Amino acid sequence: MTSKTQQTIERLNAAAPSPERFRSRLRSPAVTARVGLWLGICFTLAFLTGLYSHFQQNPAGWMTLPTRPVSLYRFTQGLHVISGSAAVPLLLVKLWSVYPKLFERFDLTHVRRLTLQLLERASITLLVTASIFQLASGLSNSSQWYPWSFSFRSTHYAVAWVAIGSLALHIAVKLPLIRQALTSSVDAVVGPDDERIAADPSTRTAGLSRRGLLRTTWVAAGVAAVSMAGQTVPWLRTVSIFGVRSGDGPQDIPINKSAHAAQVTSSAKDPGYRLAISAGDTKLELTLDDLRSMPQTSATLPIVCVEGWSASGEWRGVRLRDLLALVKAPEGSDVVVRSLQQVGYYGVSLLPDEYASDPLTLLALELNGSPLSIDHGYPARLIAPNRPGVKQTKWVNTLEVQA
Numbered sequence: 122m123t124s125k126t127q128q129t130i131e132r133l134n135a136a137a138p139s140p141e142r143f144r145s146r147l148r149s150p151a152v153t154a155r156v157g158l159w160l161g162i163c164f165t166l167a168f169l170t171g172l173y174s175h176f177q178q179n180p181a182g183w184m185t186l187p188t189r190p191v192s193l194y195r196f197t198q199g200l201h202v203i204s205g206s207a208a209v210p211l212l213l214v215k216l217w218s219v220y221p222k223l224f225e226r227f228d229l230t231h232v233r234r235l236t237l238q239l240l241e242r243a244s245i246t247l248l249v250t251a252s253i254f255q256l257a258s259g260l261s262n263s264s265q266w267y268p269w270s271f272s273f274r275s276t277h278y279a280v281a282w283v284a285i286g287s288l289a290l291h292i293a294v295k296l297p298l299i300r301q302a303l304t305s306s307v308d309a310v311v312g313p314d315d316e317r318i319a320a321d322p323s324t325r326t327a328g329l330s331r332r333g334l335l336r337t338t339w340v341a342a343g344v345a346a347v348s349m350a351g352q353t354v355p356w357l358r359t360v361s362i363f364g365v366r367s368g369d370g371p372q373d374i375p376i377n378k379s380a381h382a383a384q385v386t387s388s389a390k391d392p393g394y395r396l397a398i399s400a401g402d403t404k405l406e407l408t409l410d411d412l413r414s415m416p417q418t419s420a421t422l423p424i425v426c427v428e429g430w431s432a433s434g435e436w437r438g439v440r441l442r443d444l445l446a447l448v449k450a451p452e453g454s455d456v457v458v459r460s461l462q463q464v465g466y467y468g469v470s471l472l473p474d475e476y477a478s479d480p481l482t483l484l485a486l487e488l489n490g491s492p493l494s495i496d497h498g499y500p501a502r503l504i505a506p507n508r509p510g511v512k513q514t515k516w517v518n519t520l521e522v523q524a
Contacts (some may be wrong), residue, residue, distance in 0.1 A: 147334050154302035160215050163208035168285045170201035175278050178510050190481045191506035195423045195431045199353025202429030205259045206349040210341035248287035251280050263428045280378045309329045352430035371494040372447040380495040383462040385516045400448040400522035408501050415439045418513045420481045436504045438485035442478050450522040459519035467511045476505045
């Protein structure tokens with residue numbers, strides 16, 4: 122170790138407050154481990170469901186996505202937001218329980234121990250930073266508030282790998298201590314305050330106990346979960362105070378992008394509207410009356426947004442596979458679905474074969490018993506089972522079969 126490095130570490134030791142300043146009988150490895158266990162469960166659930174959401178929106182070429190159950194994405198995305206919300210109070214309590222350890226002095230007498238201390242602090246810093254970013258940006262996305270210029274979805278996905286990797290490393294390093302703490306009593310003697318109380322119980326002071334702290338933490342996590350769960354669970358909507366989607370909207374279904382925002386109001390209402398369908402050299406155009414004259418199918422399917430809200434509706438329209446049959450589309454073909462939308466994202470979506478051939482995938486003309494409203498995609502929109510809302514293209518005007 123160079124003298125300059127040693128001097129820097131000595132200055133850090135001198136500047137850091139003593140851990141003794143943060144003494145509290147509520148802190149103990151047993152408390153930290155129990156909160157950390159549930160925090161790890163929430164993070165793992167959020168990571169796995171977020172990974173599924175990512176591949177729903179960006180499927181790999183080798184991947185075949187399931188179309189059943191029809192509400193699978195609704196369940197996983199709701200669980201993603203709920204577990205992330207529950208993790209917020211858990212993370213705060215976890216950080217409170219361990220942050221005095223950040224001020225422990227570096228051991229300058231043992232190079233190996235010093236190296237391990239530095240690596241441990243660096244990994245914890247990475248884990249905490251990534252965790253805070255994920256929870257803060259996720260909650261901001263659920264509220265549809267974006268005070269940044271970067272892409273939320275790609276950045277959130279990338280940092281998720283950093284967070285879960287840091288968590289796995291942290292658990293691997295601390296596993297012996299975690300196992301010991303989880304099997305020990307919450308009331309175990311771990312510090313000077315505990316030793317004093319154990320020696321003379323009359324010195325016990327009133328206030329919150331460790332068990333009380335844990336109970337309060339579980340309640341806080343439950344309240345946080347319920348405050349967002351109503352976006353997915355309809356009967357909780359009246360108590361989900363932070364759920365930005367109550368279920369209200371045109372034809373009883375919320376919307377994210379209006380026809381005005383997509384600049385399609387005039388083109389969607391144009392009497393000369395035609396749906397263009399093509400497969401190789403075979404091309405066909407259908408008017409709205411042509412579509413209405415074809416056999417109609419009804420299906421109850423949810424619209425699910427990446428922000429976590431969802432709502433089910435009764436959709437009615439023409440099966441997509443019936444439309445593709447008109448141009449003799451080859452079996453196993455993917456379909457490019459294009460919208461009248463000229464601005465913004467998601468004006469074009471790729472519909473894999475497993476969706477295109479599904480009998481519940483519709484070019485919907487009606488919602489909940491009446492023609493589609495302009496904001497729900499009039500004159501025609503795509504609706505498919507177990508598919509993200511951003512992929513349920515509105516204002517459809519072109520179906521192009523991929524060779």
